[in-house]
Structures are given as structure tokens and as C-alpha cells.
Amino acid sequence: SVVSRSVCDYFFEAQERASEAENVPPVIPTPHHYLLSVYRHKIFFVAVIQSEVPPLFVIEFLHRVVDTFQDYFGVCSEVMIKDNVVVVYEVLEEMLDNGFPLATESNILKELIKPPTILRTVVNTITGSTNVGDQLPTGQLSVVPWRRTGVKYTNNEAYFDVIEEIDAIIDKSGSTITAEIQGVIDACVKLTGMPDLTLSFMNPRLLDDVSFHPCVRFKRWESERILSFIPPDGNFRLLSYHVSAQNLVAIPVYIKHNISFRDSSSLGRFEITVGPKQTMGKTVEGVMVTSQMPKSVLNMTLTPSQGTHIFDPVTKLLSWDVGKINPQKLPSLKGSVSLQAGTSKPDENPTINLQFKIQQLAISGLKVNRLDMYGEKYKPFKGIKYMTKAGKFQVRT
């Protein structure tokens, strides 16, 4: 039956107790229910649970709901949800029945409930038609539930993006404490009919810890290390993989730092330099340095050799938008730090957070060998792109 909305009060209490929104615990017990939540796009999505369920099931589902909203509306924000409340309802209705997930594949959902577009809204207003499909989606119950039938394109193309994120913790002296790579292969496939694809790698041994989209034939992977699949139509994540801390992970950048908060005087020194390390000859770009300064830091007077920087005296967050790294002229940021008079030297050292991007490189060394298509006659256009970027990349000082 319908749960009273007052159950949310327990959630609001927990939210008040938490220092920051990110710290609200994802599982909150209340006398009669459990509240499971996810926090994304600065919005909390809360599920009310009445009986014992696997919590990951619920949390995964909530994330899927957010993904779907994003897919439908382009962005997922409070305004967007309000603007599309009816579609939101209709979509949720298709996704869940009595706690059982129904359709969560965006291909299927879009056949049931058409995403709003300006054109469609206008047309619907004039003609009185709806955005609810009145046919059962063809794919829903077929052997390939992720693909609808009768797909047609004039230009047949299949693009694959190999994207790797490095998570790393680097210690004071510059040596790596831990580093690992989270990789994904995202695909955008627009192919007519029922294409059957195979994708092979030069070095499949790197992929010893993989999660596949349900379309991938696992047996074939196990025996031949080849990805064989009938792709969903449009954008989807073909696989994600993890190269663990036990393998040697190349670290593409380094930071040289000299940060000291002097004890007696209220002026400290701050100096950091960013440089390329193991980049396989590629350019490091989109570099962004952020660091949370201790509370006693009043202000910072800094000069960057390139890029722009901001220090927010309220949140104490320093951010420096570096841009590209030129190996001949390393970017640096130098200057002084003024501390609150009378307070003792800060105990905590600021950790430096680094973001960067390297085009045309998969830092793990993963390389696609070839992509073949069976089952259809036409010649598709194929493309593969590589990119490496920083995930949670932290340098301690």
C-alpha cells in the first residue's frame, strides 16, 4: 500500500546531521522501513524499503533511474524533473512494479515512452497525440531483449571509445602508494538490421577483471578472448574493466611541491610544479589542480606561469586551471600563504587533487586489434578512439 510521505522525515534528519551532502549514509534504518538513497546531480533519490532485500539491488536500480532521466532529459536536475513530471511518472511506472524492476534498458523504455523533444511537444499539443507508445516493444521478450527489430540507417557506423581513468595515491616523496585503472569501452552503434559483431584485442591478457554488457557472449570470451555480440542500438557501455594495483600502472604526470606553513610568522610558502612522466609521447591536457587548504589559511597570493587560479577564502579551496603541459616549460604556481594570526601551524597537510586528459592513449596499453561484422551485407564505417584521464588522482604533501 502507499507509504506515507512522512517517512522522509527520517531522511531529512540524517541529512541535517551529515556535515556534507556526500556524507549522508546510503542506508538509514527507521522503525518500520529502511531508506536507501543515492546522491547524484545534487539530488537525493530515496527508496523506501518495507522488507529484507539485497541493498545493492535497490541502489543499482536507483542509479539506473538517474541514468534513465539523464538519457531522457539531457540533464537530471530538479527543474527538469518538475518540467517533465508526467514523463517521469510514466517512465517510473515502466521501470518498476511493486518493487520488481520491469524494463530498465533505455532502448526498450524509449519505445514505450517517447522522450520529450520540443518538436514532439509542439506536435502533441496540436494533434492531441501522446508520447506513450501503444505497441509492445518488439525487443522486450526476444532472445536479444536489448535490441529492437527493424532498425534502419542510411549511414551505418560503429564507434568505440576506450576510456581509462587512473586512480592513484602518490605520497610526499613522489612514489606511488597505489594506482589502478578503471577502463570502459563505450560504444555508439548505428547499424541496420541484426548485425553480429566481433571485437578482438592485441593484448586481451590485460583484461582479467571484466564486466560485460549482457549482449556479450561470455563463453566465446572465456575460450577465445574475443568479444562477440549483437549490439544494442545507439549508445551503450560494452564492457568495463579494472587493472589492479598489483600490475604496474604507468603514472603520466608528477607534481613537485614545496608547501610550508611557518610556525612563528603568519606567512607560509606555496610552490607547485606539474610535469609529464610516462605519457608515451602524448600531450597531457585539460590539467586542473585543486587542493583543500587548512582552515587557518586566510588567503593565498599566488602567480601561475600559465592558466588561471582561484582561491576561495570561504571554502578554502584552491583551484588552478592549468591547461596543457608543455614539457619544455613546465607550468608552476608560486607565492605566499597568509595564516590567521595567533593560530598554531596547521596540522593537516593539504592533499592535491589532479585532473588531466591524454588523447589517443590507453595508459594500460590496451589495443583493439580488429572489428568484424557478420549477419548483414553492407559495409559499416568503423572507428576506435582512446583516451586516458585522471579518476581520483591524489598527491599527498
Added chain:
Amino acid sequence: MTDSKYFTTTKKGEIFELKAELNSDKKEKKKEAVKKVIASMTVGKDVSALFPDVVNCMQTDNLELKKLVYLYLMNYAKSQPDMAIMAVNTFVKDCEDPNPLIRALAVRTMGCIRVDKITEYLCEPLRKCLKDEDPYVRKTAAVCVAKLHDINAQLVEDQGFLDTLKDLISDSNPMVVANAVAALSEIAESHPSSNLLDLNPQSINKLLTALNECTEWGQIFILDCLANYMPKDDREAQSICERVTPRLSHANSAVVLSAVKVLMKFMEMLSKDLDYYGTLLKKLAPPLVTLLSAEPELQYVALRNINLIVQKRPEILKHEMKVFFVKYNDPIYVKLEKLDIMIRLASQANIAQVLAELKEYATEVDVDFVRKAVRAIGRCAIKVEQSAERCVSTLLDLIQTKVNYVVQEAIVVIKDIFRKYPNKYESVIATLCENLDSLDEPEARAAMIWIVGEYAERIDNADELLESFLEGFHDESTQVQLQLLTAIVKLFLKKPTETQGLVQQGDSDNPDLRDRGYIYWRLLSTDPVAAKELICYIGTLASVYHKPPSAFVEGSRGVVHKSLPPRTGSWVSLAGPVGSAGAPQHLVAFPCHLLGALRNLDLGPPVSGPPIATSSVQMGAVDLLGGGLDSLV
């Protein structure tokens, strides 16, 4: 042209206006009105007065309008049962519609309306839908049986729906199988004895086949159902494991964890000598590690479960310490879980790394986390004996930072280290004593007092230190008072001549404190030598860390209470030769009880008990895996 306009009409007479619009002849206007009603419902406004008007819109060939009306019905039918009956005819008619979407929608909505009279009408359509030619309708109907069972269990049994549901496990469509399993599991949960999911090798085989074909959510239901099965021998267990293992590579973390649960459970049946056992063990680590790169909420649940897995089979993740290292912008709930697992995985091989990390954490900003990190260093010292010295020096470094809460926390854990490894690290006592003044938390004060009392003979000014604590005796918490009492007794026994003068008179309203003071006083005044012997045992309390306090404290107090003559008034008079009649023979009889009392006192209140609590989850660990909320709260 957005829906947000539906939220904005809040003026008076709104309901009246809506009513008019709902009864409009124009289809478009009607639909707009229903949307406004739904929007009002969403923000919690009462629009139940519009019930008859909304229900009137139900008979339409416009699917969107129909869905919205159904949505409204689910919300308000309960409060307007008589009106809801008006909807029944349309429902029954819709269940016969040629479009499977509409049939499914009708049976699904009816199941959500918890009104008895409607439920009666639901039975016939539901029976038909369970045997519908379209699998989409069958799978919706399967869920509907679970809904109906929740409303009226007897009815479901009488109508024979449970048998039909069981038949659906053999359906040709994997989605239908998955939903049937889900519905049966849910019903079985409310009727544990019903034996609904009668699992046998044949039905297991069917489930395993469906596992490969159904959606990710269906896979979770099937895996959780498999976990309840008891294979008849190790060969069957192995063959199920082999078929479940590919699920470890699924993109959905809930599927992965449910698969881990099945594997962990069935592994119990496999012989450790089997090659397969080792292979399986190796396969479990990577997917667990991968879960940690997911969103923080997923990480949290994964970590809670990994914590259980590590307790049960530490070998799975023993080489993966680094993935549990804390990133400074992890949410606090993730940080604390990682810390706990780090300690569980700490061993001689990796202790240096772990300590370096913990020291790093102890300089972070979040006070709560810093405290836990300092405690963790103490737990490492106790867990890995070879590391104790390193831990102590790390703690000393932290004390040098002079950060108040770090110092206090460090002193508390150093006390624990002293207890586990007596007479080994006293050289640091001097440093500890320097920080005496900064201690303002009871636990830290009590710990420091314990240290002074325990090592009184090595601290030149022990009497002065304790005296300084005594000055504010009445303002201290019970924990500190009790500790102070014991420390003074110890001091007296070790240095009777110098402490003759340390006489303290005190009243306390706390019976616990008074009684203990009284026991000591009796003991000391009659037979200081015997008391000294007893005190000697206290130094060797290392075993404490392996047993919960209840194992050795129970009952002692009661006996003592009864044996001593009731007495009120001042209780402590350590050095004075206060005689008391009848004491000797009593005391002779109670040495062991007293020892218990002393030990108990020594430990302080139970809250500060042994830092290595014996894991509360031991053999039961596997049952909780992914099994849900139990494992979290």
C-alpha cells in the same frame, strides 16, 4: 510548454476548476486536467475529492490518459473504496483487450488497489492472465499474485494461484521464470514454513538455464533463490558453482554480489584439496575489488559485505590491501568501512604499509575519522605482535603533534598496548606524562590514570600525579573515579611507605563506586600481602583481548554485596589501620571473586572494553552476504 506549470495553480477554487476541466468534452483539456491532478498529488495536496471525476476519464482509448488515471486510482482507492468499485468494470474489460500492453496494465493496476471488493473481481482476470499467450502479460500476472497474497493470503491459496505460479517456473520465457521466482520468494518470506520453493535438482537446472537468458534483475532473484538450495553432494555444488561463476563478470554489481553469495555458500561443500577450490578462490577477488570502483553508495554496501567475507575467508583478499586505502574525498561512511577492513587484513607482511597509511590519515581534517585512525594503529599493534614496537613509535610521533584529540586517542590505545604486552614499552611513559594536562576526555584520563597506577614504581612522582587527579575527584566521571581508586590501591601496594600520607575521604552516591572502595578498604586493612598477590594477576590480562568481558565478570559482585555488612558513609581510607570485625574469614572465602571484581574495575566500564571485540559475525557471515539489510545495520 513544460509540466512545471501543473504545479503552479494553487489559488482558491482550484479543485472546483479542475472538476470542470475533468468533465470537459475536449479530450485534450481532460488530459491536461488529469496531469494537474497528478502533479498536485505528487506534492502532497489532497485531491481525493476529485475521485469520481477522474474515474470517469478512465474509459478512453488514449493509453497515456489511462495510465495517469490508473496512477491516481492506486493512490486514492483505499480512501474511497465504494467509489473504487466504479472502476471495476473497466478493469475487467481491459483485461480482455486485444493489446497485451493494456491487459498487463489492467491486471497490474488492479493488484495495487488494496480494496477487498476489488480483489474479488481480480481473481478471474488474473487466472486468465497467468495463462495468457503473451509472455509480457504472464510475467506481469506473476508479480500480481505476490501483490494479491500480501492483501489476502487465504484467497490466493484457495484460488490455487500458488500452484499456477509454481508452474510458471517451467515457462518457456526466461523473464516469466524470473518473475515467478521473485514472486514465490517474496511469498515464501512471509510464510517461512510453506516450503513454496521446493528446490530439487530438476528445478535448479531450470533456474540455471533461465539464469543465462533473463534480465539482470531476474538473475538477482534467481541467484538469491539458488543460495537457499542445499546441494546433495560436492559434485552438485561444484557444477552449480561452475554455472554461476560467469555472473561475476556482470556489469550489475547486485548480480555480482548475489553470485559471490552463492559461491561462498557452496564453497563450504567443496574439499579444499580440489584444484577447483583454489581456482574458485582466485576468481572471487577481482570482482570484489571492482565493486570498489563503483559509486560511493554501492561501495559502501560492497565494503560492508567484504568485511564479512574477510572475516570468513581472509585468504581471498589478502593481497588486495591497497584497494582499501582511503582517498581523502571518499565519503566518511566509506572511509570508516575501509579502515575497518584494513585492520582485518593487516598482517606481518603488509603492516609497514598499513601503518604509514594510518599515520597519514591521522593528520586529516575529519575529527571522527582521525580518531578511528589512531585507534586503528592500536588495533594493529594488538593484532600483529611483531608490529607493536613500530605502532608505539608511530603513536609517539602522533603525540608529538600536540593535536588535542589525537593525543587523547593515542593515550587510550597505548594503554591497551601496555595491557597486551606488559613491561615492554614503559620507556614511553615519560612522554605520556608530559601530556597529562591536555587530557580532558574521561576515557583518556582514565587510561592515563591506569598507566600511572600500573607502573607506579617506575614513575617517580606517581603519588603527585594521582594526587593532582584526586583534587577534582567529585567532578570526574564514574569511569575516571573507579580507575583512580584502583590506581591508588596499586600505588599503595607498591610504595606503602611513601604513600602512607595519601589518605582520601570521599562520599559517593554511586553504589558501584562505594562498594568497590569498600572492598579495597577491607582487603587492604586486613591483609595487605594477600591483596598484593591479587593485584599481581592484573598485569597479565592479555587474554582479555580474546574474550568478551562477560566471560569472566559475571556474578562476582552479587556475592560480595551479600557477604559484607551494610555500611554507609565515607569509604576510602587507604593507609589507616582501620580494623573491622568479621572481615578476615569473609575475605579468605572470596579471593577469586575479588579478583573478578578487580579485573572488572580495571577494565573500566564495559564501553571501553577490549578493542578487538570478537567478531560478532562468525559462521553466520555467509548467510548475510548480499542477503541484505541485516549485513548493514
